[in-house]
Amino acid sequence: MIARRAAIGLLAAPFLAPALLRAEGASDDPARDPGPEIARAAEAQQGVVTIYDPAYVALDFPGGDVAPERGVCTDVLIRALRVAHGLDLQLAVNADMRANFAAYPKNWGLSRPDRNIDHRRVPNLRRLFERTGAEIPVSEDPAAYKPGDVVTCLIPGDLAHLMVVGSGKSAGGTPLIVHNIGRGSLIEDRLFEFRMTGLYRITPEVLRKLQRLGA
Numbered sequence: 001m002i003a004r005r006a007a008i009g010l011l012a013a014p015f016l017a018p019a020l021l022r023a024e025g026a027s028d029d030p031a032r033d034p035g036p037e038i039a040r041a042a043e044a045q046q047g048v049v050t051i052y053d054p055a056y057v058a059l060d061f062p063g064g065d066v067a068p069e070r071g072v073c074t075d076v077l078i079r080a081l082r083v084a085h086g087l088d089l090q091l092a093v094n095a096d097m098r099a100n101f102a103a104y105p106k107n108w109g110l111s112r113p114d115r116n117i118d119h120r121r122v123p124n125l126r127r128l129f130e131r132t133g134a135e136i137p138v139s140e141d142p143a144a145y146k147p148g149d150v151v152t153c154l155i156p157g158d159l160a161h162l163m164v165v166g167s168g169k170s171a172g173g174t175p176l177i178v179h180n181i182g183r184g185s186l187i188e189d190r191l192f193e194f195r196m197t198g199l200y201r202i203t204p205e206v207l208r209k210l211q212r213l214g215a
Helices: 035-043 073-085 089-099 122-131 204-213
Strands: 150-155 159-169 175-180 185-188 195-200
Touching (some): 035 073, 035 159, 035 175, 073 089, 073 159, 073 175, 089 204
């Protein structure tokens, strides 16, 4: 993500704006499983986000987003959490990195947080989820994956990738996933295609921790 362009008109789509309407069926019940709403909000991006674009963009803060038809794998989750639970991962990651910068990966040679890009990097999201108690064991059992779970993996070239477990299943019973691997946000049967590096579940407790960071 090295090219830079002006962030003009980046919040054109209503479901991507900072002051988001809650997803249909969303609940304020603090004990309710957040996962199904995350899955539905991710799935709703198919047909809207049609371009994979890894360019570095100067974002608004908080609530920044790239153009609604564009994004990378992490944007699927960023947008889903905003729609489903009003959670701003940009703000949450920035808050935790400012307070605990040494705890985060040093893959990019930065000496301080960069609120334009930190939340869009898979290693940073993995660390945030580890720190908030979202990490659970990776499994080869399809039944271990629930709607809204976050899966990280390595795709060819040892590139970090992120997928959101959707609400549907394949004919063989494998949970479908939502991701942007190069052709926009798509719902696909590719859960076990790549070598997994992490599995994370946004429980009510984890969601509350993230919301406190992103408040």
